[in-house]
Amino acid sequence: MEKESIFLVVKDAIADVLPDVDTEAVSIEQNLKSLGANSIDRTEIVMSSMEKLGIKLPLVSFGGVENIEDMVDVMVDAYR
Amino acid sequence: MDVQVYRVPMQRLIQGNGMIKESGHGVAIVGMGIVCSIGDNVFEFKESLKKGVSGITRLADRKGPKLSVDIGAEIKEFSFLDRLYRYSDLPETLLQKARHCAQRSPFSIQTSVLSALEAWQDSGMFARENDPERLGVIVAGESTTQNYRYGLHAGFETDPEYLSPRYALQFLDTHQVGVLSEILTIKGEGFVVGGASASGNVGIIKAVQLIQAGIVDTCLVTGVVADLSPIELQGFVNVGAMARGNEFQTPDQTSRPFDDQHTGFVFGQASACVILQSCDVATERKATVRSTILGAAMNLDAVSTTAPSASGEARAMSEALRRGGVCASDVDYLNAHGSSSPLGDATEVEAIKQVFGDHVSKLRVNSTKGLTGHCLYSAGVVELIASVLQMEGEFIHPNKNLENPIDHKLRFSGATTSEKVRIAFAMSNSFGFGGINSSIVFQNTC
Numbered sequence: 360m361e362k363e364s365i366f367l368v369v370k371d372a373i374a375d376v377l378p379d380v381d382t383e384a385v386s387i388e389q390n391l392k393s394l395g396a397n398s399i400d401r402t403e404i405v406m407s408s409m410e411k412l413g414i415k416l417p418l419v420s421f422g423g424v425e426n427i428e429d430m431v432d433v434m435v436d437a438y439r
Numbered sequence: 440m441d442v443q444v445y446r447v448p449m450q451r452l453i454q455g456n457g458m459i460k461e462s463g464h465g466v467a468i469v470g471m472g473i474v475c476s477i478g479d480n481v482f483e484f485k486e487s488l489k490k491g492v493s494g495i496t497r498l499a500d501r502k503g504p505k506l507s508v509d510i511g512a513e514i515k516e517f518s519f520l521d522r523l524y525r526y527s528d529l530p531e532t533l534l535q536k537a538r539h540c541a542q543r544s545p546f547s548i549q550t551s552v553l554s555a556l557e558a559w560q561d562s563g564m565f566a567r568e569n570d571p572e573r574l575g576v577i578v579a580g581e582s583t584t585q586n587y588r589y590g591l592h593a594g595f596e597t598d599p600e601y602l603s604p605r606y607a608l609q610f611l612d613t614h615q616v617g618v619l620s621e622i623l624t625i626k627g628e629g630f631v632v633g634g635a636s637a638s639g640n641v642g643i644i645k646a647v648q649l650i651q652a653g654i655v656d657t658c659l660v661t662g663v664v665a666d667l668s669p670i671e672l673q674g675f676v677n678v679g680a681m682a683r684g685n686e687f688q689t690p691d692q693t694s695r696p697f698d699d700q701h702t703g704f705v706f707g708q709a710s711a712c713v714i715l716q717s718c719d720v721a722t723e724r725k726a727t728v729r730s731t732i733l734g735a736a737m738n739l740d741a742v743s744t745t746a747p748s749a750s751g752e753a754r755a756m757s758e759a760l761r762r763g764g765v766c767a768s769d770v771d772y773l774n775a776h777g778s779s780s781p782l783g784d785a786t787e788v789e790a791i792k793q794v795f796g797d798h799v800s801k802l803r804v805n806s807t808k809g810l811t812g813h814c815l816y817s818a819g820v821v822e823l824i825a826s827v828l829q830m831e832g833e834f835i836h837p838n839k840n841l842e843n844p845i846d847h848k849l850r851f852s853g854a855t856t857s858e859k860v861r862i863a864f865a866m867s868n869s870f871g872f873g874g875i876n877s878s879i880v881f882q883n884t885c
Contacts, residue, residue: 378542402604410601 472557579642635871639819662817707812734763740874777806
């Protein structure tokens, strides 16, 4: 799956977890914290995205993630 | 360092005519909120009580196997967001916090938040600067996440990795404490109490004690909705406590406290909240005091079974009266536990006679469970609110389905219509499995 498609899946998960965020305006360079996500919100966005994509990765795989793009890249690798 | 000395509760003295001579240890009820099968708020609940409306219907379709019971008084057509913005007196920031904390939470959390917001609005506490460390919160109810957990089970069996990280917080009953304290900025004591069907009363009793001991000035008590999973529903049938729903022509005939055709309790859902406050603080801030709790007591029968005990129940009622400094003969109204259980109802009648003697010919008695079903954990809070509303409105709601009373000495309210009655002193009982007896005595302060 293309990086762009996975980003759309992540944006869907963001919309579920953070209903006040306008996901149309979210760019891939932003980080989840700046959107108002606390640590549980962030974990839930990761888990929910993985569930939508049907991939299973240990959470430590996302340890070095700085922004949404890094997170999407981890999922792109796993999806391949 | 300055040491603040809080006022020690004083022993109340009673005159022969029932007038209170010494006040000072009563605890004021300054806010009430409810979401239940017969009302989305306190006003609707009061109207339903007056009219004798029953919330008992066939249960909504549920996942899982066919059960031996198919009736209950459920909260229907529930939408958290639709209801959240009805509390328009509350500050927008508080409502936003409530939305953020509870929008993705289980039903049992969302209903607690709504009833707490209504009570908070009613209390007027939002309009002043509060010292958060003088506020407490008690969540009454145990095993409150059963249906939430049941709903997750199928997904978990196939993909445990996808379990929401929120689960580790949300399955705990104490999550309710966290959510309510965050929304209302409560930083004094906060905890969960369990007392089976007496949980609501146990919560109220512990709040009264916290306030009387000077530990907090104000305490929010929430009775959590019983969101039973199919397993608990079947369990209550199998133990012989719950009516199945096939005994009568229509579901609303099944909950019939103190009627000789009673067959067991009917499952009811309600989240109910009261805000209790020391009388000194309530007076100082010129709060509207809806009623004053004078005495509250609980005890155990030292049994681990479902069996009720008339002597234990009588002890709880007598002790609540003693602590409140109220004579049995001064009580005008009793909101009975009256769950529609054949053994439970008969036992309570015996206990009432032990405590009130000849006064039973004057004491007005009804059971709210004929209308709401048995709201289990929240029943004590629901019934305290029902009692206060009857005091304020000078009426006694019908004792629904009471066609042939099991006792002819007690003065039960009629089966169909409300009666106009002035209530000065009232009592509310709650009894739970495991021999837990509780009783609360309160006074009309209108």
